[in-house]
Amino acid sequence: MIGTTVHTYKNYIGGEWVEASNGETFDSINPADTEDIVGRFPACTAEDAIRAIRAAEAAFPGWARTAPAKRAEILNKAADLLERRLERIAQELTREEGKVISASRMEVKRSAATLRYYAAEGLSFSGETFPNDDPASLVFTIREPLGVVSVITPWNFPVSIPARKIAPALITGNTVVFKPASDTPLMGLRLVEALVDAGVPAGVLNFVTGSASKVGQPLTADPAVKAVTFTGSTQAGEAIHRSVPLTTRTQMELGGKNPLLIMEDADLEKAVELTIKGGFELTGQACTGTSRVIVMRSVHDQYVEKLVQHTSRLKIGNGFTDGVQIGPLANRSQLATVIDYVAVGRAEGATLVYGGEHLTDGEYGKGYYVRPAIFTGVTPDMRIAREEIFGPVVAVIAVDSLEEALRVANSVEYGLSASIVTKDLEKAQIFVKEIQSGTVKVNRTTTGNLMNVPFGGLKKSSSSTFRESGRVGLEFFTQMKTVYFGY
Template sequence: MSNVAMKSAHGSDVGHTGVEEFQNYIGGEWCSSKAERFDNINPAETSDIVGRFQASSAEDAERAVAAASAAFRSWKKMPISKRAVILNKAADHLEAHADRTAREMTREMGKSLGLAKDEILRSAQTLRFYAIEGQTLSGEVFPNDDPDMTVYTLREPLGVVSVITPWNFPISIPSRKIAPALITGNTAVFKPSSDAPLSGYRLAEAFVAAGLPKGVLNFVTGSAAEIGPAITVPPAIRAISFTGSTAAGERICRSVGFTTRTQMELGGKNPLIVMDDADLDHAVDLTVKGGFSLAGQACTGTSRVLVMKQVLAEFTERLVARVKTLKIGGGLVAGMDMGPLATARQLETVLNYIEIGKREATLLHGGERLTGAGYDGGYYVAPAIFTGVTQEMTIAREEIFGPVIAIIEVDSYADAIAKANDSEYGLSAAIVTRNPRVMHDFADDIQSGTVKINRTTTGNLVNAPFGGLKQSSTSTFRESGRTGLEFYTQTKTVYRGC
C-alpha cells in the first residue's frame, strides 16, 4: 500500500507514487480495507497502472451486507417517484462525465474509446428506462363472488441483492442489474470484476452523487474467492444476479439455498449461419463485427460461422481479405478496429486455444501474438480464422472468449440448424439470408434465447429481454426490459374484507 499524499473527498487517495487509490463504499462511507491492495493494469500498455483498489476481506463484504440490510426498510418505504429521481440524477452524472469515464474504461480493459463512450451513454439510458418503467410495475385486482371482499396482489422488493459483474461491459451490465433492483425497493451489494473495477467505481460514484441514502448501494472490490461467499451465501442475501463463466455460475448456484433467487448470465458459443442466398459482403461485416469487436470478448460474440458449401470458398476469401485490413492497436488511438485482450490470463487462454485449433483444423489466417512497436507492452493477438472445423473439435465446442472464428461447412438449412443447436450453450444466434421463409423458420428452430436475422449476434436493446437457453442462463427471469424488474420483486396476494 502506498503512503498517502493527498486525500480526495470522493473515495480515492493519490499516493506519492502518483497512482490513485480507490476505496470501497460501505454504509454511505468511502472506506479502505485492512487487507492488501491490487493494481488495475492497462492491457494495451501494462506499464500503465490505471488505479489501485481494495483487495477486500470477507469482513469488509460482511459489513456491506449488514449495511444493505439496515438500509432496506427505509428504502423500501421511500416513494417510488423519489427513487426514480435518484436514478435520473445518476444518469445525469454518467452523461456529464462520459468523456473522462470512457478514457478510463479504455485504459482499464482495452475497448476503443468510441465503444466505451457508447457504453456509458447506453448505461445512462438504462437508468432512465427503469426510472420510468419501474413506476408502472403493479399488481392485479381479481374478480370474486363476495361483494364485500377485494382480492389483489402487491409486488414488493426481495431485500438485499448481490450484483457480481464481469470486465467486458463494466458499466452497462451492472447498470441493467442495479437499476431494476433499486427502483423496485431492494438494496444492493455490488462487486465488479477485479480486471475493470474503476468503471464500476464510477457507476457507484454516480449513485452517491445523485443522493442515494446510506447503505442502499454498497461497492466492494476484491477477489471472488475471498469475498464471494460473504455476498452470496448468507441468508440476508435474497437474490444474486451474476454475469460470468458457466463454471463460476454453477458454483454460486450450488452454494446457496433454495430461498435465494439466482439470475445467471453465463457462457456462449454463438453461431452465425450464412445461407447460399446471403449477401456475402453483409455476412462478412456481421462476422467481423460479431467475432472481432472487443477482441471477441463478448458473451454474445460470434465464434462459429456455419456456411453453406455453395458459397463457402467465396465467403472465406472475402472474410480473410477483410480481416487483413483491420487495424489493431490501443483503444485510445483513433481508427483502431480491434484492441488488446483484457488480461494476461485471457491472453494465455486464447493462445492455448489457438494451439489446440492448429492441431485440430486449418489455421487460415492470424492467431499469433503481435509483437514490435505498439504491441510489446500489451496483450495483442492477430484475429484468427480456422477452416475445416467439425463439430467434435474443441474450438467448435468450448467458449474461447477471444478473436477466434471457426468456419464450419454445412450443406442445407437442416444441417446448419442441427449443427448450430449441437452445443451446450444457447445465448445468441444469427442467420444471413434473403428468404423470408428461412427467416421465419430460423426463429422457431434455433435453440437460443436471442435470435438475430441479418444482424450480428452481439448487442441487445435496453427495453427488450436478454438471456439464453441451456447452459447460457438460468431459466428463471430475463435481464433487461420490463422483465428485468420481475426478478427483483415477489408477489403477495391480499384478501381484504369490509
Template sequence: MLLTTKVETFHNFIGGKWIESGSSKTFQSVNPANQEDIVGVFQASNEQDVQQAIEAACQAFPKWAETAPSKRAAILNKAAAILEENVEKLAEELTREEGKHVTDAKNEVLRSAQTLRYYAVEGQSFTGETFPNDDPNMKVSTEREPLGVVSVITPWNFPISIPARKIAPALITGNTVVFKPSSDTPLIAYRLVEALHNAGIPEGVINFVTGRASEVGDLLVTHPAIRAVTFTGSTAAGEDIHKKSSFTTRTQMELGGKNPIIVMDDADIELAATLTVNGGFSLTGQACTGTSRVIVLKEVKEAYVQKLIEKTSALKIGNGFEDGVKIGPLANEKQLKNVLKYIEYGKEDGATLVYGGKQLTEGQYGQGFYVQPAIFTNVTPDMRIAKEEIFGPVVAVIEVGTYEEAMAIANDVEYGLSASIITNNLKVAHQFTKEIQAGTVKVNRTTTGNLINAPFGGLKKSSTSTFRESGRVGLEFFTQVKTVYVGY
C-alpha cells in the same frame, strides 16, 4: 495518451462512507494495452468487509423499501446526468482499464445512463393486478414487494453497462445492493457507485467492495441475509454460485455462449462477412454474444471465406486511443493465454488456420496483450474450437450441405445464448427462429447487441433460464408477489 504520473488509491463504499478494507491489502488495476500504466490501486477486501457491507444494506432496507418510487427515480435520473456530464473522462478511464476503443467506451457509458433513466420510468409503473371474482364484497389483488438485500457480481467486458442493468432495477424496486465488480475493471464500477452517491442515494442502499472472488465471493452468495444473487460471467462460475446458494435465495445467471451465424446459399455475402467481423472481432471477441461459429452452405463457402479474410485483414489493431483502431488488446494475460491455447487446439485438431492467430509483441504491442484475430476453416463440429467457449477473436468456419445439417450443428452445443442466420428467404428465416435453441435470435443481424427495453438471456447452460435481464421483465427478478384478499 499520456500516462498518469500519480496513481490514486480507491476505497470500498460501505454504509455511505468510502473506507479502506479491513485486510489492509490492495491490488492494482493495469492497462491491458500497456502494463506499465497503473490505472488505480484498489482494496483487496476480505469477508469482514463483505459482512459489514451486508449489514449496512440490511439496516438501510426498511426505509428504502418505503421510499416513494418517484424519489428513487429522481436519484437514478440524477446519477444518469452525472455519467453524461462526465462521459469523456469516464470513457478515457474505461479504455485505460479494459482496452476497448474510446468510442466504444463512450457509447457504453452513455448506454448505462440511458439504462438508469429507463428503469427510473418503468419502475414507477411496475405493479400488481386486480382479479375478478364471484364475491361482490371482496377485492383480490397482487402487490409487488422488494426482496431485500441483493448481491450484484459483474464481469470486466462491459464493466459499467452490465452493472447498470442489474443495479438500476434492483434499486427502483426498493432493494438494497452489495456490488462486487471484476478485479480487472474496478475503476469504472467505482464511478457508477460514486455517481449514485453524488446523486443523493441514502447510506447503505448501495455498497461496493472490490477484491478477489476467492476471498469474498462465497459470503456474497451464502450469507443468510442475501435474498438474491445476480451474476454475469463464465458458466463454471455461475454453476458454482447456483450450487452454493440457499434454495431460498434467488439466482439470475447470465453465462457463456458459443454463438453461431448460419450463412445460407442465398445470403448476401458482403453482409454475412461484415456481420461476422462485427460479431466475432469487435470488442476483441470478448462478448458473451460474440460470433464464435460460422456454419456456411458449401455453395457459398469459398466466396464467403475470401470476403471474410479480406475484411478481417483490413482491421487495425492497437491502443483504444488511436484513430481507426478496431481491435484492442485482450483484457488481461489470462485471456491472452487462453486465446492462444485455443488457437493451438484448432491446429492440433486438424482445422486450417487461414488467417491471423499470432501474438503481437513488436513495438507498440510489446507492453500489451495483443493477438491477431484468427479464422479457421475445415472445422468439424467435434473440435474444441467448435464446441467450447473461447471468449476471444477466434472464428470457426464449418461447411454444411443443407439447412437441416446447419441447424443440427448449431444446436449441438451446451450453450444457447445468441444466434443469427443470413438469408433472403423469409420461410427459412421464420423456420430458423422457431428451431434454434437460443435466447436471442436474429435474422440478417450480428449475434451481438441487445436493446435496453427488450428481454435478454440464454437457454441451456447460457443461463438459469429463470428471470431475464433488460426490458420491463428485468424488474421481475427483484420483486416478490403477494396476493391479497379483502372482504368488506
C-alpha cells in the same frame, strides 16, 4: 494520459469510503500498456463483504418505504452525472478495459439511458386486480422488494452490465452489495459515485472490490442476501447456483458459443460484415460474440476469401489511436486462453487461414494483443467449435443444408445468441422456430441487445429463471403477494 502517481481508491460501505479490513490492495492494469497502473484498489476479505451485507440489511426497511418517485429521481440524477462525466469515464474505460474509445463512449451513454429507462418503468411496475364472485371483496396482487441483492459483474462491459442490474434493483426498493470484476474496478466505482452523488442513502448501495475467492462466499451464501444476479462464466455461475440457500433466488447470464448461419442466397458482403462485427469487435470479448460461422458449402470458399480480405484490413492497437478497430485483450489470462485455443485448433486438424499470432513488436510489446484468428475445416466435435473462447477466434463450419446447419448450431451446451443471413423468409422462419437460443436474429449480428427487451439464454447460457433487461428485468427483484380483501 498516464499519470506519474498511482491513486488508491476505497470501498463504499454503509455510506463511508473505507479501506479493506486487512489494508491490502491490488492494482488495475492497462491492457494496452501493462506498465500503466490505472489504480490501486482494496483487496477485500470476507469480513468486508459481511460488513457490506449488514449495512445493506440495515438500510433496507427505510429504502423499501421510500417513495418510488424519489428512487426514480435519484436514478435520473445519476444518469445526468454519467452524461456530464462521459468523456472522463470513457477515457478511463478504454484505459482500464482496452476497448476503443468510441465503444467506451457508447457504453457510458447506454448506461445513463438504462438508469433513465428503469426510473420510468419502475413507476408503473405493480400488481394486478382480479375479478371474483364476492361483490364485497377485492382480490389483487402486490409486488414487494426482496431485501439485500448481491450484484456480481464481469469486466467486458464494466459500466453497462452493472447499470442494468443495479437500476432495477434500486427502483424496486432493494438494497445492493456490488462486486465488480477485479480487472475493471474503477468503472464500477465510477457508476457507484454517480449514484451516491445523486443521493442514494447510506447503506443502500455498497461497493466491495477484490478476489471472488475471498469475498464471493458471503455475497452468495449469507442468509441476509435474498438474490444474486451474476454475469460471467458458466463454471462460475454453476458454483454460485450450488452455494446459495434455498430462499435466495439467482439470475445467471453465462457463457455462449454463438452461431452465425450463412445460407446460399446470403449477401456475402453483409455476412462478412456481420461476422467481423460479431466476432472481432470488442476483441471478441462479448458473451454474445460470433464464434461459429456455419456456412453452406456452395458459398463457403467465396465467403472465406472475403472474410480474410476484410479481416486483414482491420487496424489493431491502443483504443485511443485513431482508426483502431480492435484493442487488446483485457488481461494476461485472456491472452493465454486465446493463444492456447489457436494451438488446440491446429492440433485438432482445423486450418488456420488467417491470424492467431500474439503481437509483440513495437507498440504491441507492452500490451495483450493478438491478431484475429479464422479457422476453416472445422468439424462440430472440435473443441474450438464447442467451447467458449471469449476472444477473436472464429471457427468456420461447412454444411450442406439448413437442417444440418441447425443440427450443428444446436449441438453445443450453450444457447445465448444466434443469427442467420438469408433472403429466404421461409428459411428465416424455420430458423427462428428451431434454433435453441434465447436471442435470435435474422440478418443482424449476434452481438447487442436493446435495453427495453428481455435478454437471456437457454441451456447452460442461463439459469433460465429470470430474464434481464426490459420491463421483465424488474420481476427478478420483486416478490408477489396475493391479497383477498373483504369489506
